[in-house]
Amino acid sequence: MTNASIAYAGLGLGPTSGAYFIYEVDPGDVIVDTFQLKNTGDEIATFELFPIDAFLTDDGTFALGNEEDEQMTIGAWVEMDDADENGLTIYTVDPGEIVTGTFTLTIPKSLAPGDYVGAISAKGYTDPNAGAGGSVASIAQVGVRTYITVSGEGIMDFQWNSFGQEVLEDGSRQLNLGIKNEGNMMVTGNVAVTATNFFFLKDKFEVPLGNVLPGTDSLITMKWEDAPRAGLVRVKGTMTYQKGSMSGPIAEGDETYAGEVTKGTWVVILPLIETIISLVVFLIVFFILFKRHRKYKQAIKTYTSTTSKKDEPVTVVAARYNVNWKFFAKVNNVKSPYFVTKGQKLLVPKKGK
Numbered sequence: 001m002t003n004a005s006i007a008y009a010g011l012g013l014g015p016t017s018g019a020y021f022i023y024e025v026d027p028g029d030v031i032v033d034t035f036q037l038k039n040t041g042d043e044i045a046t047f048e049l050f051p052i053d054a055f056l057t058d059d060g061t062f063a064l065g066n067e068e069d070e071q072m073t074i075g076a077w078v079e080m081d082d083a084d085e086n087g088l089t090i091y092t093v094d095p096g097e098i099v100t101g102t103f104t105l106t107i108p109k110s111l112a113p114g115d116y117v118g119a120i121s122a123k124g125y126t127d128p129n130a131g132a133g134g135s136v137a138s139i140a141q142v143g144v145r146t147y148i149t150v151s152g153e154g155i156m157d158f159q160w161n162s163f164g165q166e167v168l169e170d171g172s173r174q175l176n177l178g179i180k181n182e183g184n185m186m187v188t189g190n191v192a193v194t195a196t197n198f199f200f201l202k203d204k205f206e207v208p209l210g211n212v213l214p215g216t217d218s219l220i221t222m223k224w225e226d227a228p229r230a231g232l233v234r235v236k237g238t239m240t241y242q243k244g245s246m247s248g249p250i251a252e253g254d255e256t257y258a259g260e261v262t263k264g265t266w267v268v269i270l271p272l273i274e275t276i277i278s279l280v281v282f283l284i285v286f287f288i289l290f291k292r293h294r295k296y297k298q299a300i301k302t303y304t305s306t307t308s309k310k311d312e313p314v315t316v317v318a319a320r321y322n323v324n325w326k327f328f329a330k331v332n333n334v335k336s337p338y339f340v341t342k343g344q345k346l347l348v349p350k351k352g353k
Contacts, residue, residue, distance in 0.1 A: 010041040013035065015034070020144065021145070025148060032103070032104050035100065038099075040096075042095050045093060045124060046091070047090070047124060050088075050122075051119070052119050053065040060210015074105075074117070074148065075118055080101070113155075113184050115147070118146045118148075158182070158241050160177065160178070160261050161180055165235070176222075178220075179220060185214060187242070188209055188242065191209065193236070195234070195267075235265050236263075239260065296327075303349055305345060305348075314332075332346050
């Protein structure tokens with residue numbers, strides 16, 4: 001068993017100015033830039049720096065890729081200039097100390113125009129060759145966002161593919177919007193939704209799209225806070241979108257890369273308990289009516305025709321044939337005041353039936 005201690009340290013990482021690395025480049029460009037690394041803890045600590053691909057989640061949140069995966073974009077285009085012979089970039093930093101380093105970003109000459117995202121990342125490092133008593137840095141991985149826009153013809157191909165709703169575990173409802181960015185530019189915008197019920201009462205709400213990278217499928221979710229308990233609801237959404245950028249949307253009034261699309265869907269809301277009760281009642285009523293109708297059809301087939309010899313109440317005639325008078329009246333289409341007239345054609349049970 002080793003006696004390694006655990007040093008709790010803090011990590012600060014970023015450009016020498018600004019919060020992110022943001023570049024507008026041409027294919028084939030080579031950029032050298034500087035970063036700052038600070039140990040914000042109270043123990044000496046060792047850090048490893050490396051480039052990594054990143055992505056935007058469905059709600060537009062920046063997220064680091066998996067370090068173990070093959071790097072395809074920024075993670076593959078950046079080289080850390082202080083890397084050792086093993087390709088590792090390691091810094092041991094005293095508490096409060098700030099060190100600077102450089103990296104080289106090489107844009108592939110054949111890279112297609114569009115927006116790309118990645119990060120310069122850092123995490124605590126422990127020398128695998130260190131013996132007992134070595135220091136282990138307990139530090140979460142962090143990354144400085146790196147945004148690249150490659151010049152060229154912009155293609156805006158933003159699609160709204162699906163629009164539906166679902167019931168969540170807590171009984172609330174959620175609207176789901178499936179979108180896809182088939183162009184080569186980052187897209188941002190918002191969705192405005194209007195839900196109109198049977199009584200023409202409207203519920204309005206909005207949700208931002210966040211940033212959607214090129215080639216990305218996203219599922220935008222919207223909590224339907226005031227969904228009715230029951231009824232037929234027309235849900236209509238209007239999605240307004242435009243070219244996004246690393247520092248925000250395009251300038252107001254620039255509609256070169258902007259658009260709007262509207263979709264609608266019908267939502268039938270049936271509460272579970274009420275639906276089950278209604279279904280049971282429906283089945284009972286249906287069964288009763290079905291039996292009556294079947295009995296009536298059988299009577300039509302088995303009854304024989306006769307002629308009334310005098311005027312008399314239908315109750316008397318039905319009793320003579322030992323038949324329920326209401327059923328007898330229905331078979332013979334006798335209406336109120338329920339009298340049979342002399343000479344009237346009647347359907348009656350056959351003898352022995």
